[in-house]
Amino acid sequence: MSGASPTLRPIAEPYEAASVPTRPTAIDRIVLAKLNQLGIAPAKLCSDAVFVRRACLDVIGTLPTAQEARQFLADPAPDKRARLIDALLERDEFADYWSMKWCDLLRVKSEFPINLWPNAVQAYHRWIRSAIAGNLPYDRFARELLTSSGSNFRVPPVNFYRAVQSRQPRAIAQAVALTFMGCRAENWPPQQLDGMAAFFSRIGYKSTGEWKEEIVFFDRSRPVAGQASFPDGTAARLSPDRDPRQDFADWLLAPNNPWFARNIANRVWSWLLGRGIIHEPDDIRPDNPPVHPELLALLERELRSARYDLKHLFRMILNSQTYQRCCIPASHHLAAEAHFAHYGLRRLDAEVLIDAICQITGTTERYTSAIPEPFTFIPETHRSIALADGSITSSFLEMFGRPARDSGLETERNNRPTAAQRLHLLNSSHIQRKLEQSTRLRALTQGRRTPRQSVNDLYLTILSRYPTADELRAALDYCGTGATVSRQAIVDLAWALINTSEFLYRH
DSSP states (O other): OTTSOTTOOOOOOOSBOSSOOSOOOHHHHHHHHHHHHHTOOOOOBBOHHHHHHHHHHHHHSOOOOHHHHHHHHHOOOTTHHHHHHHHHHTSHHHHHHHHHHHHHHTTOOSSTTTOOOHHHHHHHHHHHHHHHHTTOOHHHHHHHHHHOOEETTTSGGGHHHHSSSOOSHHHHHHHHHHHHHOOOGGGSOHHHHHHHHGGGTTEEEEEOSSTTOEEEEEOTTSOOOSOOBOTTSOBOOOOTTSOHHHHHHHHHTSTTOSSHHHHHHHHHHHHHHSSOSSSSTTOOOTTSOOSOHHHHHHHHHHHHHTTSOHHHHHHHHHTSTTTTBOSSOSOOOTTTTTTTSSOOOEEOOHHHHHHHHHHHHTOOOOOEESSOOTTOOOOTTSOGGGOOOTTEEOHHHHHTTOOOSSSOOGGGSOOOOOHHHHHHHHHOHHHHHHHHTOHHHHHTTSTTOOHHHHHHHHHHHHHSSOOOHHHHHHHHHHHOSSSSOOHHHHHHHHHHHHTSHHHHEEO
């Protein structure tokens, strides 16, 4: 086996951990108390092999390499999961992946119906990625998006107001409520929505002599439309010389605001666990209460005490036993999933899936834009999770449910499997060409590798684990009795593995 002792005979770990590698946290005590109250048995904790794959996919949207998986599995240190989490939060891919997630919510897209235009998209994406890479406190991130004025090329946050399909105050208020409060304000009483819309009625837009450049600004010549009131019903006293967006931001970001911290805490939990404490995470309303009010309150308090450091929230959730539970339920109770008794199965995002296939095979993708504009060329070596522009796409991304970035809704991403997707993975020339032309798969048959070593390396590359005894026996039977494995045998085995649910799903 490459990079390991030739005498090593790895034994495949089950999906469940043989022992408990972490202690219960404050999160776990709340979740376990509710499960005990409901009579729901929690799942066991996941194995190290499952954890390294899960953590990499959830935190950086990237499959661990065979070497990374091998090193993690061989590490005997009891704190290796916590150390892996800390390392992943500092990787460049963390900024790439979470920029992608935020660009979905913020509708970062050049063409119809958003029309940010390519150079504004690039500036906006760079600002979002820099904010995530630099761990900009979330309250500052939100304030800059809500209150900035200036050129869409030179002050990137102003593109928040340009990435709305309508510039009417009502439409802007709905976008603000969805993004920062997790509310679908179109369902509010008209008086409540109109009161919030008034804060955005003095936004002005003007073009410049530069192609596609636009200035977003506080237009003092515009009167406030109607009576401004905050979503909690409190009337606002606005100054004619002060941008009303500042007043709204002050209200939203106040420590006692019931919407702001709750929304982002619930979203982060949903992103990592597969469903929100309030579900759907962008449908917060009085008649959709949290399943764990105490848990959501804990996350809110932690976020505020950490001064809106989102990495602190990530670290807290990722280190919990609740996050690290196996995906195999220990109870068939109908409420087990909703109360986080086990980790929720989810198909890989379209971008993550094609990046994983390219990583395994050492190949690249081609991206296109339906409406050509300058500055839209994307090198084939560019990863899908790092694409800035929702208008830059591929047939694979479209087929596998990448969101169009038209609405900012979480449900715009469609991860439900389809027959067309299955047929594409099984039969398409696109996937077959990647496997047949893969220099990385070919390398698994070269050197002094034995068939056993080649199969072990292939499993580590694709599934981040060693094969079970039965899998190893079946693979060696298929590969024949030669001293080495043929390239075609490795290609066939790789094709079989990438078509398994174990590869296609977060588990």
